[in-house]
Amino acid sequence: MPAEQETAQEALTFSDLGLSAKVLSAVVDAGYTQPTPIQAGAIPHAIAGKDVLGIAQTGTGKTASFVLPMLTRLERGRARARMPRTLILEPTRELAAQVEENFVKYGKNHRLNIALLIGGVSFDEQERKLERGADVLIATPGRLLDHFERGKLLLTGVDIFVIDEADRMLDMGFIPDIERICKLIPFTRQTLFFSATMPPEITKLTEQFLQAPVRVEVARPATTNTSITQRFVKCGSKPWAKRARLRELIDAEGDTLKNAIIFCNRKSEVATLFRSLVRHEYDAGALHGDMDQRARMAMLENFRKGKLKLLVASDVAARGLDIPDVSHVFNFDVPIHSEDYVHRIGRTGRAGRSGEAFTLVTKADRKYVDAIGKLIGQEPEWLDGDLSTLTHEDDAEEKPRGRTGRRGPKKEASDAGEDKGQGSDARKGRKEAIKAENTERKARHDDASAQGERRPRKQDHRREREEDNSIIGFGDDVPAFMKIGIKG
DNA sequence: AAAAAAC
Numbered sequence: 001m002p003a004e005q006e007t008a009q010e011a012l013t014f015s016d017l018g019l020s021a022k023v024l025s026a027v028v029d030a031g032y033t034q035p036t037p038i039q040a041g042a043i044p045h046a047i048a049g050k051d052v053l054g055i056a057q058t059g060t061g062k063t064a065s066f067v068l069p070m071l072t073r074l075e076r077g078r079a080r081a082r083m084p085r086t087l088i089l090e091p092t093r094e095l096a097a098q099v100e101e102n103f104v105k106y107g108k109n110h111r112l113n114i115a116l117l118i119g120g121v122s123f124d125e126q127e128r129k130l131e132r133g134a135d136v137l138i139a140t141p142g143r144l145l146d147h148f149e150r151g152k153l154l155l156t157g158v159d160i161f162v163i164d165e166a167d168r169m170l171d172m173g174f175i176p177d178i179e180r181i182c183k184l185i186p187f188t189r190q191t192l193f194f195s196a197t198m199p200p201e202i203t204k205l206t207e208q209f210l211q212a213p214v215r216v217e218v219a220r221p222a223t224t225n226t227s228i229t230q231r232f233v234k235c236g237s238k239p240w241a242k243r244a245r246l247r248e249l250i251d252a253e254g255d256t257l258k259n260a261i262i263f264c265n266r267k268s269e270v271a272t273l274f275r276s277l278v279r280h281e282y283d284a285g286a287l288h289g290d291m292d293q294r295a296r297m298a299m300l301e302n303f304r305k306g307k308l309k310l311l312v313a314s315d316v317a318a319r320g321l322d323i324p325d326v327s328h329v330f331n332f333d334v335p336i337h338s339e340d341y342v343h344r345i346g347r348t349g350r351a352g353r354s355g356e357a358f359t360l361v362t363k364a365d366r367k368y369v370d371a372i373g374k375l376i377g378q379e380p381e382w383l384d385g386d387l388s389t390l391t392h393e394d395d396a397e398e399k400p401r402g403r404t405g406r407r408g409p410k411k412e413a414s415d416a417g418e419d420k421g422q423g424s425d426a427r428k429g430r431k432e433a434i435k436a437e438n439t440e441r442k443a444r445h446d447d448a449s450a451q452g453e454r455r456p457r458k459q460d461h462r463r464e465r466e467e468d469n470s471i472i473g474f475g476d477d478v479p480a481f482m483k484i485g486i487k488g
Numbered sequence: 489a490a491a492a493a494a495c
Contacts (some may be wrong), residue, residue, distance in 0.1 A: 092492065119494055142494040149494095172492050265490055289492055315491050336489060364489095 017043040020072040022109035027068065030105060036061030041216035043069050046192060051213040053206055054194040058165070058320040059346055060218055066162050066192045067102045070136070071110060073160065079113055079133035083157030087185065088138045089178065091168045093118040093293065094300060095320045096138050099164070103136050112136055119143045120293030127152050141169075141177040148184070155184040163209075166195035166202050168319060175201065182209050228349035230357045232369060232380040234390050237362035239269075243276050246332060249358055250282070250310070253328065256356070259303065260328035262312045263344050265336065273332060274312040288314035318343040324351045331359035334368045338375040363387060 014027050014035055035043065038056040046052050046069035056062045070086060079085050090096040100116045107114070115129035117139035126143075130152050137144075137158075147153045161182075163169070169178060191210050195202050206213065235245045250257060264270045267288040274286035285299040285308045302308040304323055311317070312332075318340055326348045335341045341359075348355025361369055366387060373380050380386075 123495095140493060144494095146494050168492085174493075177493090267491075318491090333489095340491095 012040050014068075017068075018047045018072070019043065019068055020075055022075065023068055023071045023106060026106045026108050027064075029108075036065075037218045038062055038216060039065040039068070041218070042066070042192075042214075045214040045216070046070070046190075047072055049073075049190055051190060051210045052192045053210060053213040053215045054192065055196070055198060055215070055217040056194060057196045057346075058322075058343075059350065062164075062194055063099055063102050063322075064106070066164075066194070067099070067106055070160055070162075071103070071107050071112075074112060074135050075110065079135045080157060081133050082130055082152060083154050084115065084130070084134040084137035085157060086136050086160040086162070087144075087155065087158045087181075088136070088162040088164060089144070089169070089181065090138065090140060091165045091172055091174065092316055092320075093120060093140055094296065094316065095165065096140055097297070098320070098322055099138050103138070107136075114138070117143045117147055118293075119146075120296075123147070123150075141174050141181065144181065145177060155181070156186060158185045158189055160190045160192065161185050162192045162194070164194045165320065166193060166205065167197045167199060170199065170201055175205065178205070179208075227352075227354040228345055228357055229355070230345060230359070230376070230381060231383045232359045232361050232386075233383045234385060234387050235360045235362055236390070237364060239272070242332060242360055242362070243273060245360060246273075246330060247277075247280060247282075249330065253356070256327065257309075258325070258327035259306065259309050260311070260330055261303075261317060261323075261326055261344075261347050262310060262330040262332050263318065263335070264312065264314060265333035267314050269333065270312050270314050277310060277312065283309040284312055285310070286312045287317050289316050315340055315344070317347070321347065322350075323347065325353065326350065327353075327355065329355065329357045331357070334359055334361055334365040334372070336368060338368070338371040341372045342375065358383070361387060363390065 012035060013033050015024060017035060017040065019027070038054055038060045042052050042054050042065040046066060052066075054062060054065060056065075066088070074085065077085065088096075088099055090099060096116060096118050100114055103112070103114050112135040113129060113132055114136045115126060115134040115138070117126050117130075117137065119140060119142055123146075126147065130137075130147065144153070148155070163178060166178075169175065191213075193206055193210055193213070233245065233249065235242055246262070250260070262273065264273055267290050270286050270288045274284055277284035285303060287296055287299045287303075291299075299308065299311065300317075300321070303311045306325075315335070318335075329345050329348045331341070331344060335344060345355070345357040348357060359369075359372075369380055
């Protein structure tokens with residue numbers, strides 16, 4: 001980007017973009033004065049009613065670049081029953097909820113009906129909101145079509161249509177759904193289309209559904225010159241070895257570790273690692289797509305609020321989640337697709353802060369690490385020697401005796417008295433999560449063995465199997481945050 | 489080798 005353009009953007013403030021007074025005041029109250037490049041580029045065109053093709057990663061201020069102009073444009077007119085005025089499609093439930101939060105935050109001076117249509121929660125409240133007339137409809141594709149097929153929804157009144165994270169929608173096989181939804185919305189609508197990358201399938205979609213779009217492209221947040229320190233850590237391939245290595249890393253970071261997201265490649269691994277960490281008395285929660293939606297929301301909320309220190313997650317948390325203050329990211333598994341690595345570590349080092357990223361690497365991961373090195377354009381920095389320095393002991397078949405082994409049920413943590421207020425909430429949250437995990441496992445009992453979640457068999461007893469019984473001790477108490485349900 | 493998303 002030429003230097004003069006950069007200075008021009010630097011001088012720009014939100015008041016230069018043509019936003020309404022109500023929106024502007026909410027933006028100021030939120031503490032923002034200068035728009036990011038994607039906001040500066042997209043907002044004036046979006047307000048002018050033009051189609052926008054925004055090529056931007058998450059973390060570039062993309063969400064506000066469509067929320068703010070939409071709010072401005074929504075000030076004229078009213079919603080009719082079952083005929084939402086705008087529609088925003090998001091690939092995951094958490095992202096949809098996050099966009100809703102943005103509309104609440106920046107729309108605080110407006111009186112708008114916002115409806116969030118996502119799976120995993122009851123239809124009733126969603127239907128009521130549609131019935132009342134939604135100014136803003138935020139949805140994941142499946143639940144949106146479900147409502148449509150039930151006749152609860154007409155898309156013929158949609159004036160502004162937003163497709164967010166289009167390339168991720170592609171990855172997730174949503175394109176047929178998107179095409180179908182597009183055809184239900186009047187041709188005269190305004191379309192705002194966002195994607196981090198432009199593979200051919202996405203280009204085709206934009207040619208099909210956008211009219212003379214203004215293309216706004218911002219550089220992807222660089223992976224090499226950010227404030228994220230990236231380290232790779234050699235590790236034995238046995239699951240217990242990886243878990244032990246992870247605990248060592250966490251312990252070694254001490255107080256510099258404020259909170260962390262720990263990524264696993266599989267949901268089953270998320271569940272196992274989560275239970276293991278809790279059993280070792282770490283303040284941990286879990287987040288993956290097979291969990292009960294309430295537990296997902298509660299976990300994320302607690303992590304955001306700092307009530308939970310470690311969040312073990314699948315790639316559902318890799319992209320887009322806006323948690324400004326994550327000090328560490330651990331890759332318990334090396335991501336198979338190197339772009340996912342960039343997304344994962346991008347959860348730390350946000351909002352001008354510094355971040356630490358550690359990736360556990362086993363022998364089998366060599367080629368994925370090579371691919372990551374290529375993508376980030378730098379040689380992986382190893383914490384204590386690369387894979388060639390793995391000792392035979394590191395990859396031993398048996399768990400060393402007496403190190404982490406523990407016989408019998410562990411007694412309930414004796415920290416009840418020393419808890420400082422908020423800790424107790426966090427502990428309840430953890431218990432609820434375990435409960436959610438257990439219900440889920442019960443439900444999937446039949447195929448559980450395929451996922452390695454089977455109860456320990458007699459001959460397995462030497463392996464580190466997580467003994468759930470030792471840590472389940474629920475009362476009837478339900479923490480307040482669990483009762484809140486889905487806000488709308 | 490996976491994850492995500494509708495019931």
